[in-house]
Amino acid sequence: MSTPRRPAADLTRLQVGRVEADPSDLDPAAGSPFTDLLAERQLDRTSIAMPEGLPPAGWRRIAHRPASSGFSEIEVLATPHPTQPGTWLLARLTEHGSRWSLQVERDPVAPIPCRAQRRADLRLTWPPRMITVAGETPEIHTILTNVGETTWTNVGNDHNTVFGWILDSHGERIQQDNRYNYSGMTMIPTLAPGESVTLWVLMKTPGLESLSPGRYDVECQLFTLGLRSELGTLRIV
Secondary structure, eight states: OOOOOOOOOOTTOEEETTEEEOGGGGOTTOOBOHHHHHHHTTOOGGGOOOOTTSOSSOBEEEEEEOOBTTBOOEEEEEEEOSSSTTOEEEEEEEEETTEEEEEEEEEEEOOEEOHHHHTTTEEEEOOSOOEEOTTSOOOOEEEEEEOSSSOBOOTTOOBOOEEEEEEOTTSOEEOSOSOOOOOSOOBOOOBOTTOEEEEEEEEOSSOGGGOOSEEEEEEEEETTTTEEOOOEEEEEO
């Protein structure tokens, strides 16, 4: 998988549940009846049952994922929570052939800064030397540092899972699949300016114990924040 660097991110966006939205899409005074959004998409209303107790109006589309190979089309709708100001109710429309299903998150969701904003003052770096013995599975760690001038607090309940990869001669990640399973995760701690924490890297490149002695480029990513490290060097002796 190629890993090009991202263009500059829009730090003004907000995360609502699992999706990110433009602040202008979260104007409480805007919105439409839920049935109007279905009509705009030419959806079969009879295939979607609106759960009881949800507001009939105030809905707007805040995220859309087109259908692609192996993935259904998905839309995320939002409306202001009727009793808790500043929070939102979310509904997910998922396409299944010619019909759609509706899944509603009943709990109120408060917007938080987007991932790009939450990771803006964080950096992932490598230890000065990473050396392992051929035939052994390396234990690799990375260092997460707050390089900002203010204390970093975990407003998004972001966990500390870090995945890593050996890169091939073309700078592409060597990995077996795109599945990211993890367990025993813990939350990233509060970090004062200049403070660091060491994190274990879960390597996604298979067969590390079979690599020949030499130097290998490595890269890692803090999963929930999408924070990538610079290239590091793993030396196998």
